[in-house]
Amino acid sequence: MAASRTRSWAGSSGGLSRRDLLRAALVGAGGVALGGTLAGCATPSAAGSGKTEVMIWDLFSGGDGALMQEMVGAVAAANPDIAVDSTTLEWGAPYYTKLAMTSSGGRPPEAAVMHVSRLAGYAPGGLLEPFDLDALADLGVTEADFAPAVWEKAQFDGQLYALPLDTHPYIMFNNPAIVQEAGLATPDGKLDLDAVAGADRFLDAGRAMAEVTGETGVGWGYQRDTAGCWRMFWGLYSQNGGGYELTPGRPAELDVEAATEVFEFLQAMVDGTVAAKNQDGNAASGRFMTARTGTMFAGEWDLPMFRDALPDVGATQFPAIFDTPANYADSHSFVLPRQAYPDPAKREATYRVLAGLLKEGLTWASAGHIPAYQPVVEEPAYQELSPQRDYAPAAEIAVFDPDAWFTGGGSDFQTRMGDAMTDTLAGKAPARTAVTRMLSEMDRFLSQPNPA
Template sequence: MKTKVRTSGGMPGPWPSRGQGRFPRRSGSSGTVDDVGLSRRGLLQAALVGAGGIALGGALSGCATPAASGSGRTSVMIWDLFSGGDGALMQEMVGAVAQANSDISVDSTTLAWGAPYYTKLAMASSGGRPPEAAVMHMSRLAGYAPGGLLEPFDLDALAELGITQDDFAPAVWEKAQFDGQLYALPLDTHPYIAFNNPAIAGDAGLLDADGLLSIAPGADAFLDAGRAMAEVTGETGVSWGYLRDPAGCWRMFWGLYSQNGGAYDLTPGKPAEIDEQAATEVFEFLQAMVDGKVAATNQDGGAASGRFMSNRTGLMFAGEWDLPMFRDAIPDVGGTPFPTIFGQPANYADSHSFVLPKQAHADPAKREATYRVLAGLLKEGLTWASAGHIPAYQPVVKTPEYQELTPQRDYAPAAEVAVFDPDAWFTGGGSDFQTRMGDSMTDTLSGKASPKTAVDRMLSEMNRFLSQPSPA
C-alpha cells in the first residue's frame, strides 16, 4: 500500500419533492463527457460543479492514475478527503484490505475536502484520467452523476462480493441512485444527533430504564426538557452553536423542516418552492430554544462544545464525528438520534461514499480489482465505527462487536430516518449553498429578525442558485 497526503483536509429516507424528480437532466443534454481531452468549456463546467457553481477554489490539476507496478500486481488508486483521526482509520482499513488482496497495489491519496477536492475530482473525471475510485459526500451526487462525471456500479459484480441492496438502510440506498442505477457505494451514514451527559440528564429525569435519553415528542416537551437540565446545571440545558457555523445551521433547519413535513421544488429556471409555513414554524421553535435558558444566545460551536464538555449543559447537538472529542471529556457520553420535535421522526445526515469517476479507457482488470477493494473497505466498517460513524453496510452494524460500542449502537437507528440535502447540482456538503443558507438564518436565530425574514432570505438565495444553468 502506498499513501500520499496532498493537503490536510477535514470533515467534518428519500426526501419528498414536488415536480422535480431525482437529479433532473437538462433538455438536450446527453449526460456524457468526451473520452478524449478536456475542452475549455468542459474545464469550466467541471470547475463550477466541483466548487458548487460559485468559484474555482483549490488546485485544478488532477493526479494521473499510476500504471500497474512491476511486481505484476494490479494498481488501484483511491482519492479520499480524510485527515486526522478519520484519515488514520482509513489507512488502517486500506492496509487490511491490501494485505488480504496481495495481487492488488492500493494507492491511497488524501486531498483537502470542500471545493478544492470536488473541483479536482470533476476535472479529473472530465479529462478521463481520474483515480479508479474516490470518496464523495453523497449529498454532492446530484452535481456529478447527471453530467456523466461518474460511472454506475455493476450490481451483479457487487453481489458476487457479498454487497447487495438488502445490506443498506433504504433511505441511504435510495440517495445513492440516479436514473435507476447505483452511482455511489455508501461507506457510512454520519447524522446530526443529540449527545447527552448522563449525569445531568439523569438528574433531570430524562433517562429511561436502559440509561438512554428519553424526551417525549413535541416542541413543548423538548423545551421543558431543556429547562429541566438547566435547573440541574444552574446555567442552560442545551448546547447548540450557530454563530460562524452555517453548515450546522443548515443541518439543524433541514432536519427539523423534514420532521415538519416540508416539501420542496428546486427546478432550475423556476422560482424555488418550499413550505413557508413549515419553515416558519421551525424558526419559531429555534428562537424559543435559543432563549438564554434552554440554550445560550449568540453562541458559536466552540463555546457550545466547551459548555457541554465542562458539565454546564446536559445535551449537545452535533455531528456524530464529534464523538471522540466528547468522549475524552465525558467518558460515558450518551448519544441518540435527533429528538422528534415535530410530527415525524427524521434525522439530517450525509454519507461518505465511494464513486467510480469516468474513465476514458476503462481497464477491466483495474475495475475488477477496484470492486474487490471497495467491498473489502465496507466490510472493515467496525474500524470506521470507532470514530463514531455508522457503517452503511448493515451486516457490520448487526455484529456483536458493533453492538458493544456505546453510544454508537444507540444512535445507529438515525440511519433509518436519514434525510439528505435536497437534490440539486449546487447543494451538498462543503457547498456554497449550505453557507448561504446558514448565513440567511443568523439574524433570525440571534433574535434580530423575524422567522419570516429567514424564510424570505433563504428563498432569495435559492432563486439565485436556480437562475444559474447547471454545468452538467
Template sequence: MNYVKRLLAAGAMSFAALPAFAAQNVTWWDFLSGGDGVRMKALIQRFNEEHPDIQINGTTLEWGVPFYTKVRTSVTVGQGPDVMTYHLSRMPLGLEENVLDTISDEDMAAAGLSKSDFFPASIAAASDENGALHAVPFDIHSIVLYVNKSYLKGSRFLDDKGNVTGIESLADFEEAMALAKANGSDTPLSYATGDDGGTYRVFYTLMKQQGGELIADGQVLPGDNLGKAAKAIEIMTHWHEEGWQPEQAEYPASVALFTSGKSAFHMNGVWEVPTMIDLAAQNKLGFEWTAIQIPTLLGTTATWADSHAFAIPAGSKMSPEKRKAVMTVIGWMEKNSLAWAGAGHIPAYKPVATSESFKEMEPNATYSSLAETAAYDPRSVIAGVASPVYDASINIISPAMHGYMDPQQAAEQLQAELQAKLH
C-alpha cells in the same frame, strides 16, 4: 563451461527475484482527515497487507469545495483516480457534472455485494432518478443528541437505569432545557449556531420533522413548506431568546461548551463520538454522557443525514482486471466497516450494521435506528455539502435566529435566493 553455469545460475536468480505477478495498483482519493483519516489509513494498510495482488495508493485531499473541484477537473482531463470517496448529498451535482460512472449489478457482484445489502435510504441517495447506482454507500452519518446526564438526575428524563427518556415532543425538550438551566447549565443546548453546517443540519431536521420539503419539483419551499421553514427558524430563534443556545458559536466552541460541562445537550454529528469516548477514557469529561437519536420533536421521526460513499469517476478507461480490483477494494471496505464505525458512523452495509459486534458498540447501537429514518438533502444541484444551501444557512438562517430578521422574512429570503440559483 563454468562460465555458462554461472550465467545460467545468475539468470535463474534474477527471475526468482521478480514477483510472480504484477499487482493491480488502485489509485484512491479521499477527503478524510482527523479521526476519520486515521481509521481509513489503517483500513487501507490492512487491505494492502491482505491483498498482495492489489495495492491501494491513497491520497488525501482537502475536504469540501477543493476536493470536488479537483474531481471535476481531473475527470475533464482524464486523469482522475480509480476510486474516490464521495458525499451522497453531492450526488445530484455530480450527475449534472457527469463525473460519476455507473456501478452495475455485475460490478456489485464482483465486490460480493448487492443493493439489498444496504439501507434503502442510502441506496436511493446513491442512485439517479432512473434507479441506476453511481456510488456504493459506506456509512450513514447524522446529527445526534449528546446528553450530559448530570443535569437530568432525579428528573423524569432519566429512568431508573440512567437512560434518557420522556423527550417525545418539542414541549418535552424545551422543558428538559429549562430544567438543565435551573440545574446550573450555562447553555443547555450547544450547536454551531455561527457555522453553516451546524445551523443547516438543525434547521433541516426541524423542517423534515414537520414533514417539510426544502426543494421539490424544482421549486424551493413550495406551498406550505414556506411556513414550515419559518416555524423551524422560529423555534431556533426561541431557543436563542431563552438563552438556551450559544451566541454565534463556531464549531470548535460548540463542542467545547459540551465537553467542558457547560451544556446539558449538544446537537452535532456522530463523528464527535470518538472525541467523547477519548475524553471519558482520560477522565477529562467529569460527567456521564450518552448520545441518542434526535427525538421526535414535531410529529415526524427524521434526522438530517449524509453518507460517505465510494464512487468511480466517469470516463475511466480501466481494464476489466482493474475494474474488478476496484470493486474488490470496495467490497472489502464494506465488509470491514466495523472498524469505520469506531468513528461514530453507522455502517450502510446491513450485515455489519445488524451484527452482534456492532450491537455491542455504544453509543452507536443506541442511535442506530436513525438509519431507517435518515433524511438526506434534497436531490438538487444547489443542495449538499459545500453548496448554496449551506451558504444560505450562515447568511440568512443564522442571523435570523440571532434576532436580525423575522423568521417569516428569513424563510422568504431563503426561498428567493435559492430559487434564483435554480434558474
C-alpha cells in the same frame, strides 16, 4: 499547492478544454468561483510487480484519515494481487473541483470518496459511471445490506452511482449525569427520547437541565457554522412534513408555514436558558464538555472529542420535535469517476477493494460513523459500541440534502442558507424573514445553468 498524502498499499490524461475546466470548477465549487488551491497527487507505479493497481482518492484527515489507512491496509493484505494507492486531498471545493476536472479528462482514479449529497452535481453530467449490481452481489454486497433511505439517495436515473460507506447524522449527545438529575433518563440511565419528543416537552426538558447545570440545558452553536444551521433546519423541516421543488429556471418552492414553524421553535430554544444566545460551535462544545449544559447537537464525527472529555458520553438519534421522525444526515460513499479508457482488470480489482472496505466498517465505526453496510451493524462487536449502537437507528430515518446540482456537503449552497438564517436565530428578525431570504438565495442558484 495544498499538500496531499499518498500511500501505496501492496499486500497521461487527455487535455482538458477551456470549457471542460470551467464546467468542472463550477460543479466542484457548487456553482461559485473556486476558493482555495487544488491538491496535487502523485501515485507510485505498480509496473513490474505483477499486481493490478487501484488508485483511490479520499478527503479524510486526522483520525478519520488514520482509520481509512488502517482499513485500506487490511484490504490490501487480503488481496495480495492488488496494489492499492490511497491519496488524501483537501476536502471541500478544492477536492470536488479536482475530481470533476479529472473525470472530465477521462483519466481519474479508479475510485473516489464523495458525499452522497453531491451526487446530483456529478452523475447527470456523465462524470461518474454506475455500479454493476451483479458484480457487487458476487462480492456479497446487495441492496438488502443497506438502509433504504441511504440506498435510495445513492441512485440516479434508476442506477446505483454511489456505494455508501457510512451514514453520518446530525445527532444529540448528552451528559448522563445531568440527564439523570433532571429526571429525563430511562431506568438504565440513558436519555429518554420520549421525554424530549415534541417542541413543548423538548423546551421543558432543556429548562430542567438548565436548573441542574445552573446555566443552559441544550448546546447548539449556530454562529459562524452555516453548515450546522442548515443541518438543523433541514432535519426539523423534514420532521414537520415540509417538501420542496427546486426546478432550474423556476422560483424555488418551500412549505412556508412549515419552515416558519421551525424557525419559531429555534428562536424559542435559543432563549438564553434552554440554549445560549449568540453562541458558536467551539463555545457550545466547551460548555458541553465541562458539564455546563446537558445535551449537545453536533455531528456524530465529534464523538471522539466528546468522549475524551466525558468518557461515559451518551448519544441518541435526533429527537422527534415535530410529527415525522427524521434525522439530517450525509453519507461518505465511493464513486467510479468516468474512465476514457476502461481497464476490465482494474475495474474488477476496484470492486474487490471497495467491497472489502465496506466490510471493514467496524474499524470505521470506532470514530462514530454508522457503517452503511448493515451486516457490520448487526455484528455483536458493533452492538457493544456505546453510544454508537444507541444512535444507529438514525440511518433508518435519514434525510439528505435536496437533489440539485448545487447542493450538498461542502457546497456554497449550505453557506448561503446558513447566512440567510443568522438574523432570525439572533432574534434580530422574525421567523418568516429567514424563510424569505432562503427562498431568495435558492432562486439565485436556480437561475444559473447547470454546468454539467
